[in-house]
Amino acid sequence: xxxxxxxxxxxxxxxxxxxxxxxCDHGVAVRLVAEVIDxxxxxxxxxxxxxxxxxxxxxxxxxxxxxxxxxxxxxxxATGIKRARPDKIVFxxxxxxDFASIGLAESMHAALRGEKLTAICINNTxxxxxxxxxxxxxxLGQVTTxxxxxxxxxxxGYPIKIAEHIALxxxxxxxxxxxxxxxxxxxxxxxxxxxxxxxxxxxxxFGFVEILSTCPTNWKMSPQKAHERVRNEMMPIFKxxxxxxxxxxx
Amino acid sequence: MTTQxxxxxxxLTKGNYAIAQAAILAGCQCYFGYPITPQSEIxxxxxxKMQELKRAYVSAxxxxxxxxxxxxxxxxxxKAMTSSSSCAVSLMQEGLSYATADQLPVVLVSVMxxxxxxxxIYPSQGDYFQATKGGGNGDYNLIVLAPSTVQECxxxxxxxxxxxxxxxxxxxxxxxxxxxxMMEPVEFYDYPYPEIDTSSWALTGAKNREARIIRSxxxxxxxxxxxxxxxxxxxxxxEENEVEWEEINTCDADIVLVSFGSTSRxxxxxxxxxxxxxIKAGFFRPITLYPFPSKRLxxxxxxxxxxxxxxxxxxxxxxxVRLAVNGACxxxxxxxxxxxPPSAAEIVSRIExxx
Amino acid sequence: xxxxxxxxxxxxxxxxxxxxxxxxxAFMLAEKHVTWYPSYGAEMRGGTVNCEVVMSDDDxxxxxxxxxxxxxxxxxxxxxxxxxxxxxxxxxxxxxxxxKESKPRNDINYLFAPITKLAENVGNVKMxxxxxxxxxxxxxxxxxxxxxxxxxxxxxPPHRKNLLPLNIKALKIGYExxxxxxQV
Numbered sequence: 001x002x003x004x005x006x007x008x009x010x011x012x013x014x015x016x017x018x019x020x021x022x023x024c025d026h027g028v029a030v031r032l033v034a035e036v037i038d039x040x041x042x043x044x045x046x047x048x049x050x051x052x053x054x055x056x057x058x059x060x061x062x063x064x065x066x067x068x069x070x071x072x073x074x075x076x077x078a079t080g081i082k083r084a085r086p087d088k089i090v091f092x093x094x095x096x097x098d099f100a101s102i103g104l105a106e107s108m109h110a111a112l113r114g115e116k117l118t119a120i121c122i123n124n125t126x127x128x129x130x131x132x133x134x135x136x137x138x139x140l141g142q143v144t145t146x147x148x149x150x151x152x153x154x155x156x157g158y159p160i161k162i163a164e165h166i167a168l169x170x171x172x173x174x175x176x177x178x179x180x181x182x183x184x185x186x187x188x189x190x191x192x193x194x195x196x197x198x199x200x201x202x203x204x205x206f207g208f209v210e211i212l213s214t215c216p217t218n219w220k221m222s223p224q225k226a227h228e229r230v231r232n233e234m235m236p237i238f239k240x241x242x243x244x245x246x247x248x249x250x
Numbered sequence: 251m252t253t254q255x256x257x258x259x260x261x262l263t264k265g266n267y268a269i270a271q272a273a274i275l276a277g278c279q280c281y282f283g284y285p286i287t288p289q290s291e292i293x294x295x296x297x298x299k300m301q302e303l304k305r306a307y308v309s310a311x312x313x314x315x316x317x318x319x320x321x322x323x324x325x326x327x328x329k330a331m332t333s334s335s336s337c338a339v340s341l342m343q344e345g346l347s348y349a350t351a352d353q354l355p356v357v358l359v360s361v362m363x364x365x366x367x368x369x370x371i372y373p374s375q376g377d378y379f380q381a382t383k384g385g386g387n388g389d390y391n392l393i394v395l396a397p398s399t400v401q402e403c404x405x406x407x408x409x410x411x412x413x414x415x416x417x418x419x420x421x422x423x424x425x426x427x428x429x430x431x432m433m434e435p436v437e438f439y440d441y442p443y444p445e446i447d448t449s450s451w452a453l454t455g456a457k458n459r460e461a462r463i464i465r466s467x468x469x470x471x472x473x474x475x476x477x478x479x480x481x482x483x484x485x486x487x488x489e490e491n492e493v494e495w496e497e498i499n500t501c502d503a504d505i506v507l508v509s510f511g512s513t514s515r516x517x518x519x520x521x522x523x524x525x526x527x528x529i530k531a532g533f534f535r536p537i538t539l540y541p542f543p544s545k546r547l548x549x550x551x552x553x554x555x556x557x558x559x560x561x562x563x564x565x566x567x568x569x570x571v572r573l574a575v576n577g578a579c580x581x582x583x584x585x586x587x588x589x590x591p592p593s594a595a596e597i598v599s600r601i602e603x604x605x
Numbered sequence: 606x607x608x609x610x611x612x613x614x615x616x617x618x619x620x621x622x623x624x625x626x627x628x629x630x631a632f633m634l635a636e637k638h639v640t641w642y643p644s645y646g647a648e649m650r651g652g653t654v655n656c657e658v659v660m661s662d663d664d665x666x667x668x669x670x671x672x673x674x675x676x677x678x679x680x681x682x683x684x685x686x687x688x689x690x691x692x693x694x695x696x697x698x699x700x701x702x703x704x705k706e707s708k709p710r711n712d713i714n715y716l717f718a719p720i721t722k723l724a725e726n727v728g729n730v731k732m733x734x735x736x737x738x739x740x741x742x743x744x745x746x747x748x749x750x751x752x753x754x755x756x757x758x759x760x761x762p763p764h765r766k767n768l769l770p771l772n773i774k775a776l777k778i779g780y781e782x783x784x785x786x787x788q789v
Contacts, residue, residue, distance in 0.1 A: 081323065288645060428668060515666070
């Protein structure tokens, strides 16, 4: 008798075609969020404020009520949802461009207000959906379609360290950076995502996880090489870790 | 002044406070806003009253955030609003376009000031186009209501919440600095409209039903064509049912003065003065700027020799009157760029020059 | 139809907007149609502040009128700015503590009174605005003392109600000021 040990979380839709590129970490990240929602037993009480970019189609896969926000405004819409329905669990799932470039004001202020929200931000050092342009997290030296000779400080300035910035906001209850490059790190990532939801549920404050992620298509790498890049190039700059955890301060 | 309590008796109050108080009586559960003159009293009033009533209030970090917070709140089926003015309403155009595509009952109070750019804080009607033609992308209409007195600020705030929910379309209460800042006696009363059931579409958690998605993204061209057809069928119904206007002395009028909002008071007076001089003048005031009372203007154009719109802008509504009349008779403009409306005497003398 | 309009002007802090609000409330209580319209925004920072109150038996015909039937000028700048706007036969009530007793026109009525000084005598210089309303009520004969007293009660917020008796006292001193002695 075979025992089923791996199955589709209830919080994912089984009957849809996933539109992420092969090898992209978005698929893993969305699945982790869905597993956490399942484990916390909150699916029927959860609302997603979706974003723009590769993450836009998340609402096609995730099996919770969803509202599409304009580019960068997910945390404003999430704030509106949560203030209108404080009993709901509300989260955003955004890319780094959405969260930390066009939406930086909304993101920082949601954290500063200590909104009881959870924000998941995928950092893949590029604007994926539009074809791999330079974004707020593009590393120094990185070649993109709008930094053809690599990111240099003179023209482009520096990449933003999102998890550290969000940790600085007094309203933030939890801020962490995780990666999905190994099984062990995927497990850690899930724990962080769970915590980011738990701080919302216990009304401690804003919960945030930055997920270092691959973009094999725009990086023009195999998934395996892409994970090596996460390890060798991204993790030394964007160091994984927990930058704030109010649950452990008490 | 900011602490004036909810009451049914006649009170002297500013247009801005009247709007805020009416919104509360209409059952507005959430207010999101960023200060800008000449409408800051709305947010000031709301900050105290909403907390007192245990409703939601957020000092948004920007108008971008404020309109999107409002979208978030109304997506859950509650009544919510934001308020702003001119150059800051510009920042909300993206959100309004999304809210229209998402079919969400956002209520925006737009208290016009001078423009373009930073302009100034004086009254203006320079955002007629902004409200009725939209600055957001794509094909859409906002329902636009234009109060002309402080009492109408109350009446039309109620109506804005009702129409927004009835048609699931963003609705704008288009006031101006004059109305926002002036005081008049008003009477508040209970919300006079039926409550709209939002349970068939609101995001409340996918319990015992399929998960809902409120979205505007339609990757396939055909899907978008179907959606737009549906959206514009809704607008046809709105145009059929919700047009509202005021008209006086139009039955025998040779010349009809057309104005909206706070300018109308002076224009009505000018019409009376023209009558006293033996000129057969009439007065016509669109109350809904969208849907615009085009049909009625077209009817009137059969017997009217001339329409004159009076506006505090460089000539905006005049275009809609011309479209409605469609060449049946001349449509002229008497205007002033910005500030309190031209005096009745000035309107009279400028109209005498036209005839 | 009777329609009269009033401008109350002074410098920021003299309470001219509040005085206008009290006046407008008094007209409302007397079942009149009324509008109140302030100068606002940048004008509030320093310069002269003013508000217009229009009272009518019917719908108010216009807001922000070109002229006025009654003007209260609480300082020199307000006198200079508004004296030309008074209708022929109209009135200007001038705070002679802060403005010169000059008469640039001979087709209007002047009422000079040391309003700030009178307010100091009442015990609070902040009563200048309300004392001026008393003078205006007497000179115009368009609003009753009792309506103004009721209006004060409407306008003064609950946590300031202890100031109501002082306001009423200021109102009465203004009202009882001997107009004949000053009028020309």
